[in-house]
Structure formats: C-alpha cells, structure tokens
Amino acid sequence: MSRYQSFFSKTEVVFGAGMLDRLNAYRGQKVAIVTDAFMAKSGALDRVRAHLTGSECFVYDEAIPEPPIETVSKGAGLLADFEPDAIVALGGGSAIDAAKAILAVVREVKPQLTIQFVAIPTTSGTGSEVTSYAVISDPANNRKFPLVSNSLIPDVAILDPEFVRTAPANVTADTGMDVITHAIEALASSRSSYCSDALAAKALSLAFESLPAAFKNGDDLEARAEMHQASCMAGMAFNSAGLGLNHGLAHAIGGQFHVAHGRLNAMLLPLVIEYNAGLSEGAAFCEKTADVYARAATSLGLRFPSIKMGVWALIHAIERLNAQFNIPATLRGQGIDMNAYAHSEQTLVKATFADACTATNPRKPVAQDLVRLLRRLGG
Numbered sequence: 169m170s171r172y173q174s175f176f177s178k179t180e181v182v183f184g185a186g187m188l189d190r191l192n193a194y195r196g197q198k199v200a201i202v203t204d205a206f207m208a209k210s211g212a213l214d215r216v217r218a219h220l221t222g223s224e225c226f227v228y229d230e231a232i233p234e235p236p237i238e239t240v241s242k243g244a245g246l247l248a249d250f251e252p253d254a255i256v257a258l259g260g261g262s263a264i265d266a267a268k269a270i271l272a273v274v275r276e277v278k279p280q281l282t283i284q285f286v287a288i289p290t291t292s293g294t295g296s297e298v299t300s301y302a303v304i305s306d307p308a309n310n311r312k313f314p315l316v317s318n319s320l321i322p323d324v325a326i327l328d329p330e331f332v333r334t335a336p337a338n339v340t341a342d343t344g345m346d347v348i349t350h351a352i353e354a355l356a357s358s359r360s361s362y363c364s365d366a367l368a369a370k371a372l373s374l375a376f377e378s379l380p381a382a383f384k385n386g387d388d389l390e391a392r393a394e395m396h397q398a399s400c401m402a403g404m405a406f407n408s409a410g411l412g413l414n415h416g417l418a419h420a421i422g423g424q425f426h427v428a429h430g431r432l433n434a435m436l437l438p439l440v441i442e443y444n445a446g447l448s449e450g451a452a453f454c455e456k457t458a459d460v461y462a463r464a465a466t467s468l469g470l471r472f473p474s475i476k477m478g479v480w481a482l483i484h485a486i487e488r489l490n491a492q493f494n495i496p497a498t499l500r501g502q503g504i505d506m507n508a509y510a511h512s513e514q515t516l517v518k519a520t521f522a523d524a525c526t527a528t529n530p531r532k533p534v535a536q537d538l539v540r541l542l543r544r545l546g547g
Contacts, residue, residue: 175363175408178318179287179298181400183327183393190326191219191256194284199223200252202243202267203259204231207290212331216258216288226250228270231259234305234312234422234429235266244273254284257322258331260343261294261303261429268302268320275319287322290331292382292395293343293430295350295403297325305423312423314524321407327400329392337383341493344379344395346430347371348486349414349437350402356444356460357409357528368405369467374398376468376485383493410528413520414440417541420519424512425504434495435502438483439544444531445479448540457530498547509546516542 182190199220207213208229217225228243247255247270255274257267264287271285287297296302302315335343351372354364375398381391417440418432441461446454455475462478470481487497496502499509517538520526526533 173359173361175361176318177298177404178321178323180324181298181327182324183397187326187328188215188219190324191216191286194223194254194256194286195220196222197224197253198226198251199254199256200226200228200247200250201256201258202231202263202270203227203229203257204263205229207259207263210334212258212290216256226252231263231266233262234303234426235262235269236305236307239266240269240273240304243270244277248274248277251278251281252283254286256286256288258288258290260289260291261296264289264294264296264322265302265304268296269304269315272315272317272320284324285322286324286326288326288328288331289396289399291335291339291343292332292392292399293346295347295399295406297322297327298400298403299407301407303419310424311519312419314419316524325400327393327396329389329396332392332396333386333389335386337386338494340383340386340395341379341495342428342430342434343399344375344382344430345434345437345489345493345495347375347395347399347402348379348489349430349433350406350411351375351398352437352441352461352464353412353414354402354405354409355464356457356530357406357412358530359528360409364405364409367401368409369464371398371402371405372464373467375402376489379489380492411525412440412529413444413526413531413533416520416523416526416529417516417538417545419523419525420516421499421545423519424516425499425509427499427502427504431495431502434486434490434493435497435499436541436545437486439541441479441483441486443533443537443541444529445476446531447476447479454531460530499545500547504546506546513539513542
C-alpha cells in the first residue's frame, strides 16, 4: 500500500489592522489568560484585557521558558476550577506550549467543557500558534519531551507585530533562526508535500530577507510583521511535514545544557545540512536531499555551478547569518562545560533517537553519526 499524504490547517490566522478586535467574540465569557510574569507587567496583558470587556478573566502568569511539568500541573488545576469558555495564550513559544499542555489536562478532567483556544505569540520563532506540538521539560531528569496532538492546535492565532517590537536583539536572532530551521527541515523532511513545501519556501525567503532588518532595528514593524508571518507559515509547514535531526539534537542538548532552543538550532543547522546531503568526508552523496537544499539556495538568490556547490552556498549563507547575530559555531564558544558535555554523549544520543522529530529526517542516522555531529558541535 502506498504512503498517503495529507495537509491539515485548523487555525484561523488573524493579521492586519485592528487584530485584537478578534477578541471581542469572547466578551461576556469566562476567559483564562496564560502568560508569563514579564508580559503581565509590560502592558501586553492590559492590551488583551481591554478587548475582553464584560468577561470574567482569570490570569495564570507563571509560564517560564521550557515549561516544566510542575508549572503545567499547577496551571491545569487552577484553570479546571475556573472552567473557562476560552483560553488565551499570550507570550513566546514557552507560554503557548504551557497553555497547550494545561488545556490538554483541563479537557481530560473536565470533558464536558467546550473551550476555545486563542494564541497571541510575542516572539517570531516557534510557530506554536498553528502547530499540534508542545515541548515540556522535566528538570528533575534533565530532559524535554514533545506532546503531539491535533487537539493542541489553537483555534485562532493573532499575529500582531506590536507584541514583538520590544523583543531584545538576541531573542529576535535566536527565534528567527528557529524559523529558518523549521522551514529548511520541513523542505527536507521525508514527509514533505507540495503544500508544506510552498509554505516552507515562502517562510524561508521572508525570514532571510526580514530577520537581519528586525535584528538591526526592533522598531521596524514591517520586518517584524514579515517575521511573524514567516514564523507562522513555517509552523504550518512543519506541522504537516515534520522536522528532522536538527531539532532532535537541539531538544536533547537543550534538555541537558539549557541553551536557547533557537540558538542551538542555528549552531547545528550547517552541520546537519552537510550531514544530510552526504557532504561529510567519506559519506555517500545524497543527491535527492542535496537537490532540496540547492533549490532552497536558488530561492534565496544564491548562484552556484552544481548541486553540491548549492548546498555549500546555503551552508555558508547560514553561517554568515549566525556570525552577524553573534551566534557561536560551537558549544565551547557558548561557554558550555566540555567535560560535562563529553560525559553526557551517550545520553544525548539516546535522547535524539527517542525524539519524534528525528523520525522524519531525510537521512537515517546511526549512533556513530550522532557522536560525530555532537563532537563537531562541541568544538
């Protein structure tokens, strides 16, 4: 039986003038807002609540980066008692992921509730506002694990660049490189389709063009809006196509050493592209995957005489972006303890193989492949 393909998009994506007016639909209802302490104090929360006149609002502002199980458990208990008609997630990928996990638990313990789910991202990176994925951490065991279910996909995503305007330059860079990684991995995924390719390709070209401008000037709302939409499109693409080894490794390393997820993806991306294309010394050339990367390079306006040179052109373009954004090439350069890193090698290999993202990588790695990649990343 041949493998079938499908493309599914559930979320209403709202962008343009007067975006927050979409929240007027929930006036007079019970609305729970999941956010973090910074958003609660920055004025962003007040902007949201101003569009919920007449609603009974409950705010859970304890979302933190890499949301741990404890945060999810506490939030789920509070929101289950509140019994909301709608949950609004306000924040970066971590706040949205926390809201997803909380929503899943509330629906489990209160199945009689019909809860609308709205996501308002305040970073342009994860695409979590349109995906079925949430990444939760288990600090006690130094690991991250993904939740994957179509029930986690938000019903509405509100893409307002004003919410991203104050993101610091380093956060803009790290999250923006996450967008680029999402797009490239979706293009190369073993589960890609014409639909996911179209979204990924547009996201990639938008991000390459707009990320340097947003990094240089956070008040450039045109660049911010384009990055927000690139992030969303890349999210739609990988939600359908899947990701790959880049994310499998990043999740494993991030769970142990707590480097920003987007930064890890940026550091890994040149190495993983080289590996997947079979350009590493002694490797067999993977023409099909290399052609995907070369086509991506062409779409970015890069010129080269052969497929192999096209892959190298893409790799070098990514390396130039990383250098522009002050993202180091190695974990040693990031200040990671190399002794601890070396001792964790086999743990990282096992975690990478166990990660769902690794399953759709275009080249199937063996343990020694991962060891080589980990050592190159270490520096």
